[in-house]
Amino acid sequence: MPNIEVLDQQTIDKIAAGEVIERPASVVKELVENAIDARATAITVEIKEGGISFIRITDNGWGIEKEQVPLAFLRHSTSKIRSVEDLLTVSSLGFRGEALSSIAAVSQVELITKTAQGISGVRYVIEGSKEKTLEEIGAPDGTTFLVRNLFYNTPARRKFLKTPQTEAGYIGDLMERLAMSHPEISFKFINNNQVKLHTSGNSNLKEIIYHIYGRDIASNLLEIQGENEMFSVKGFIGKPLISRGNRNFENYFINGRYVKSSLIAKSIEEGYKSFVMQHKYPFTVLHLSINGQLLDVNVHPTKMELRFSNGEVVYHFLEKLIRDTINQGELVYQVSLEKEREAKAREEQARKERLKSEQHVPEPFEAKRLEAIRASIRKDTPYERKYPEQPVISKKSDMVAEQSSYTINQKTTIKQEPHIEHKLPEQAEPEFQQEIIQNPVQEDMRKLLDVESKKDHRIIGQIFETYWLIEFDDHLYIIDQHAAHEKVLYERTMKSLENKEFTSQTIYPPVLLTLNMQEEELLKKYMDYFKKLGFEIEPFGGKEYSVTAVPGNLFGLDGKQLMVEILDSLASFHGNEKPDMITEKIASMSCKAAVKGNQKLSMAEIEKLIDELLTLENPYHCPHGRPTIISMSKYELEKKFKRVL
Template identity: 30%
Template sequence: MLNVIQLLPDSIANQIAAGEVVQRPASVVKELLENSVDAHAKSIQLIVREAGRNLIQIVDDGVGMSETDARMSFERHATSKIRSSDDLFRIRTMGFRGEALASIAAVAQIEMRTRRATDELGTLIRIEGSDLKTQEAVSCLPGTNILVKNLFFNVPARRNFLKSNSVEMRHIIDEFQRIALAHPEVAFSLFHNDQEIYNLPVGKLSRRIIDMFGKSYREQLAYCEEQTPYVTVKGYIGKPESAKKTRNEQFFFVNNRFIRHNYLHHAVIGAYEGTLPDNSHPFYVLFVEIDPSHIDINIHPTKTEIKFDDERSVYAIMMAAVRKAVGVYNLAPSLDFESDVNFLSGGRRISQQETGSPNIESRSGDVAGPKPVMPSWATGEPKTDRPAPERSSAVRPASLDRAAGGSFDVPRKPSANNWQALFEGLSTNDESSGSQQSLQGDQTGDWLGPAKAPVAIPDEPTELVTIGSRANQIPAGQAISVEIEEETIVQVQNRYLVAPVKSGLMVIDQRGAYERILYDQFHAALTKHNGASQQLLFPKTVTLAPVDFQLALELRDELTSLGFQFDELGANTFVIRGVPAQTSDEREEELFANLLAQLREDTARDRHGRLKLDRSEALARSLARRSAARHVARLNVTERKALVDQLVASSNPSYTPGGDPITTVLTLDKIAGLFKS
């Protein structure tokens, strides 16, 4: 019997290796950019056509290669980084396996020009499908210029699996951002179809972040650093109030290599404990410097996953570093014993000229969001780059009554036994209102902001319902069919509706009900392409991240079906002329930008490569979830009845599009059980 085992030809072996290394155009971009960084380039230019299908070109001013090295670089497992097995534990470069160029050359047409600064002539090499076509001496600039044309030209099945240009371009931008963030000392530029997307000059990390993500990040960055003999953590974190609903702008780098690490992400989120809104994710760009002997980066083909020999120590140091930054930069709410918690924030400042009293410092007068101040006895003077706030020269009395000046600059009374004395002096600052009107925040001014004065009397009696904590223990998968027998529907805390039914009481999550109703409307608009649009009197301009800009172009038809009307206005900029009629009360720029960010999260692929949600499904869900948030408000009797009627008529009254329950029924037996000891 003949032997059946034989060695694969190099061309087939390279194509098999390319299946792991070269998954899409973004994989080629990653490998070639890392090679340029390893070549000590100070300026790197990336040129892309048709999202990398037709052309990916990298031009750098690195050290270049000799004629022999240029030819050897396309051989499998040919590398300048490894000489012995011990070198695997001392790796600080990006590439080291010697598979990238060989794998790319197996599935594309490559043309490379390279020259060392000490050489008079450079080398030109052309390869197609692992076959060497040309190698000759040419005149070229120092560095390396490599062109990858017609990716997967000889593997049509792989080419058919590529997504649309906008999707592939988003992946390219993601890889570009990661490498550019890791190396702010290198100038980067990105062009797509002759249009400049990024032009990042050399600068500090903070400058690179602002140039890449926008000027709005200038005010939200806080420096983070912690040095230990084992590991060093440094970088920038975002303030809690700037946290987003999507987890798109979070970057870990270990020895300047981008990684994904859920364990370290948990450490960062733990350091923010108590400061983040629900379901919000902070921005961070954090670098971990550690001896290469303590990590293993050779456990994943794309080298985005690594292993630490002592993950617990890295976890603890990471959490301590972020928690320290949160405290030093006053990002966490803290106790201020110089303020009176009985006063609402957002108060109107009253000047010394108006009151005739010494000027008392007010920290909560900024309606946009005050910055809490850590007490000096607890933290000492933090070392920050920002100047310390100027303290008032006025000496504060020790009494708690006058300590209320931390919230409002109003004349103080010696005693607070008479609560009306707390409001004295406010009427003198409004020349057009009397003392009686000064007590009514809804009529006189903005010193109480949107809140109502404590003494305001409601126009109609408030309906109060008290329900025990064990009342909502109905299995989530149980669908209950009920029929409302009366029109009396009670609203509880602007969050829930309680309606009597034959079997007891139905409790409805108000926000979930609106989310279900709006989802059905948006989904119908996407299906029938007849979404109602509210035209804007003054068009709004919104500038997006390049990734979101590409996503908006890809989803233009779906967004138009929902009611959005927008046109391109320069690089990464749209002018919005109309929005869906159901969202006309929101800020159009924020609605559009946040919707795209949420879509990018919902339409991403999971760790197994599967799409999380269909595009139309994700679009309807995202817009419904965002629009439902503004409906948590007081409803009159007619609005309550209309909400229940629309919910009952919806496609699934029991669950939100995300699967959360909307309704639950408290049977008479369960209610009776609440009163039994």
């Protein structure tokens, strides 16, 4: 049997680092969160080669005292908590005290920091957990971390990293989430000397969403806000038309922290249920503020997961808040005849121009900071921040190059300097504002599906024996008769289920089903539920069952095919679902009973259909999330006929 031995400290540090530092994005996350905790108002992240060879993070926060610097790199050293009891009320983003020690264990780290009260700054170099240098240096208030050659001493870990482009993409995604989680902080992200993201820090969340996701999403947002005695929610959710095929657009932050939570994701998706198509997911940017005593963030070393002590309350409150917010406005799809390719080309050109402008105009604070440091080093004179409040900003490209590559490595004689609180100037976004103003969706326009509006409807007629045209308030509305009727039947079915008012319609001759063992087991398991819906099913001997009645509103359907489809869907269940899981199949049944396309309806029938739509909670989407109504403005038509330019 092999001998049991205690690992040496270096090996222990590397193993511990592996739990926290998985890739360059992990380094950026930990250091930026530290900067946020240090009350920084401006944070710049610069990387090269995907952050594998070079990461620099600069902030204007509190800084670290000289005697505290070596302690900060010890395992489990932290300024955020003092005892295990503090974990119950921790509000900072970082608190474990593992980040700096983990980063230093697997990379070459250089730290330059200065507090507002300090006479001089500190330069500290540590490589592979081994101290190299600790010296005084001239520096502005705040902290700069330089992390080079990640995993240089653990090549086995380094070979599992992705390409530099992929790793840079992970960091880009992280920076976008950080910007949305803290709109009051100015974030700047530079990849290989190119500015990829720059936010103003003016607390305008919608402006940040525009820069990250573009005009289409920013133009289709609904502001959301609500609170109860336990927590509050605010932010933006997307209208159902901007749903996506994965959950990447579901952004939610709890007490300023980006996290993953199956409970939050499920409540969001439940709130959007029937508004978006199946297997589509909504867009959200939600800020949740919850009492720290009701959370456990000490679940995973990366602090990306958390547990709620009142999960059910959170779930139901958020689900209802989202549903109510969506229902506040009319969700008719606004159709534009403009070619999508031309619109995308214009948006891409505007994006390139913004990036070009950002790359050649240094941000005022950084330009002043750089010039003061260079002057201090060049002249070996005290560093003092004496500059005009509105300096001339250099547009020379060499300034940008120096700005992105300076390193401080000389001692200087330092005098006490006054503390100057920095706040970035707010960046006006005329283009963003113009885009929103030109958006054809008018929030104050009257609803088509409103009892008061019905008297002003002008039903033009039916086209293709499928769609109905209606003129109302300078808009042309087009109703899909199948989708609309499908939704009416769905709502009827759900209301009957809720009120236990199902009726049965006898079918003759009965439908005979021949079931295998699995199908028979499923039928027996859910028999009571089928009966509540209005089905009457009896054993007919052997493997056969007789269906003698179906729900009243489904009369005339192929009962055999209907039952087979329902049983097939139940086969995928795990056995612990609640009875309401069959709701999706009710939607399918309603779809089959609805009036089809290519079926001529009379004027009286369409008027009755509109009357029923008026009574629904969500008349704008069929049970599968497809739109029931689309519209086109008179303005859009006139543009195409060149009546307006």
